[in-house]
Amino acid sequence: MSSPATVICIGMAGSGKTTFMQRLNSHIHSKKKVPYVINLDPAVLKVPFGTNIDIRDSINYKKVMEQYNLGPNGAIMTSLNLFSTKIDQVLSIVEKRASSIDHIIVDTPGQIECFIWSASGAIITDALASSFPTVIAYIVDTPRTSSPTTFMSNMLYACSILYKTKLPMIIVFNKTDVKDAEFAKEWMKDFEAFQTVLHNDEDLNGEGENSTGYMGSLMNSMSLMLEEFYNHLDVVSVSAYTGEGMDDFLAAVDNKVEEYNRDYKAERDQILKDREESEKDRKAANLSSLLKDMGLKDDKNANKDKPIQADSISDGEDNDEEEADPDDYADDLTSRRKEDVDFLSSSRGREYNYTDRKGEINDGSDQGIQARYQAALKSVQKSDSEARAEKLEQYIKNSN
Numbered sequence: 001m002s003s004p005a006t007v008i009c010i011g012m013a014g015s016g017k018t019t020f021m022q023r024l025n026s027h028i029h030s031k032k033k034v035p036y037v038i039n040l041d042p043a044v045l046k047v048p049f050g051t052n053i054d055i056r057d058s059i060n061y062k063k064v065m066e067q068y069n070l071g072p073n074g075a076i077m078t079s080l081n082l083f084s085t086k087i088d089q090v091l092s093i094v095e096k097r098a099s100s101i102d103h104i105i106v107d108t109p110g111q112i113e114c115f116i117w118s119a120s121g122a123i124i125t126d127a128l129a130s131s132f133p134t135v136i137a138y139i140v141d142t143p144r145t146s147s148p149t150t151f152m153s154n155m156l157y158a159c160s161i162l163y164k165t166k167l168p169m170i171i172v173f174n175k176t177d178v179k180d181a182e183f184a185k186e187w188m189k190d191f192e193a194f195q196t197v198l199h200n201d202e203d204l205n206g207e208g209e210n211s212t213g214y215m216g217s218l219m220n221s222m223s224l225m226l227e228e229f230y231n232h233l234d235v236v237s238v239s240a241y242t243g244e245g246m247d248d249f250l251a252a253v254d255n256k257v258e259e260y261n262r263d264y265k266a267e268r269d270q271i272l273k274d275r276e277e278s279e280k281d282r283k284a285a286n287l288s289s290l291l292k293d294m295g296l297k298d299d300k301n302a303n304k305d306k307p308i309q310a311d312s313i314s315d316g317e318d319n320d321e322e323e324a325d326p327d328d329y330a331d332d333l334t335s336r337r338k339e340d341v342d343f344l345s346s347s348r349g350r351e352y353n354y355t356d357r358k359g360e361i362n363d364g365s366d367q368g369i370q371a372r373y374q375a376a377l378k379s380v381q382k383s384d385s386e387a388r389a390e391k392l393e394q395y396i397k398n399s400n
Contacts, residue, residue, distance in 0.1 A: 004132060005135060007106065007135050008106045008128070008136050011139030012140075015140060016141065017110065019048070020137075020139055022049045023241075024105055025049045026243075027250075028105075033103070034102060036105070038090075039054045041108065042061040042075075042079035042083075043061050043109065058086070061079055073113075076109050077114050077120070080121060080124070084124055087127045094131075095131065129268060136161065136169045138161060138169055138171050140158075140171060140172065140174060142173045142174060142184065145173070148194070148198055149215070152219055155226055155229070162232070170253065171235045173236070173237040175240070176237045176244065176245065177241050181237035182237075201216070
């Protein structure tokens, strides 16, 4: 069975998101299907629909304001931050119900910037989009959009949300029982129709008493820019009050789910893969830095200059022992390492004295230890040819 589609309802304050959620919930139930409803608005006093997960059940908005001495918007953002820390638990609950539900519908705060432009909003959106096909429903107040400047402001905000979330988007012109949305659809499809409205608006062309003169040119430029943006959107007109257009909206959701699986899912999988690779690179860089601080070399360059690792000294001794005599440097190096370990673990510290390989008394100072280690490392790092040459020279001396 396919995963249920997630619909995140976003819109300006007063655009009718909550009423739209109520209508969408009841309409899905009327189709003998079961939606899963999530409320992410901590400041709402009452929701006109039943919720499966409600942020208000775990976070008290008023207490957040009092405890952190915050205003309304700051308290909403803080509540979302607290809720996002448990998003893994929310996803585990939803995934258990995924086989028995058809849609996941999410209501967001009316202060749109508190959700879209906050870190918690991005975390919640990415978490849902990583688990289920996710669609953004941008709710627009149709009567207030009859002005060209207000319409353009809504479209610019929708454009920014599309590229911020990187998810399929549906523009929902709500409240069509008050004003038909055909004018807005025409402005989106026909560039010349919008140009005509701009030309006839005196305040935008320097003829009205409130005009500054540059607004008409600005609207023209932005309408040209958004022409390509409109091609990636599905546009529906609905009435949350009467229920008109809800079938069109669900059809648009199905269309965007196909688009998500075809285009957006591959992009999001690539984003997750890039994050994993960058995390691996970060860990490798930290490991290299740690080895450098310890005076060791990374394993990646082991074949180039034969570095000595922290646990490879004994291995080097074993390799030398295969060709060396019993009284060669390997056994002596092992004994010296034992003396150094005993010295470092001794509670007497610098008072501990011992005899080195040449029979000289070493006082256990830091300089003495460092010199002995450098000599030991130098002897181990010698090539096979150098080791054979030294043994031959020692043999000749002994013979003489």
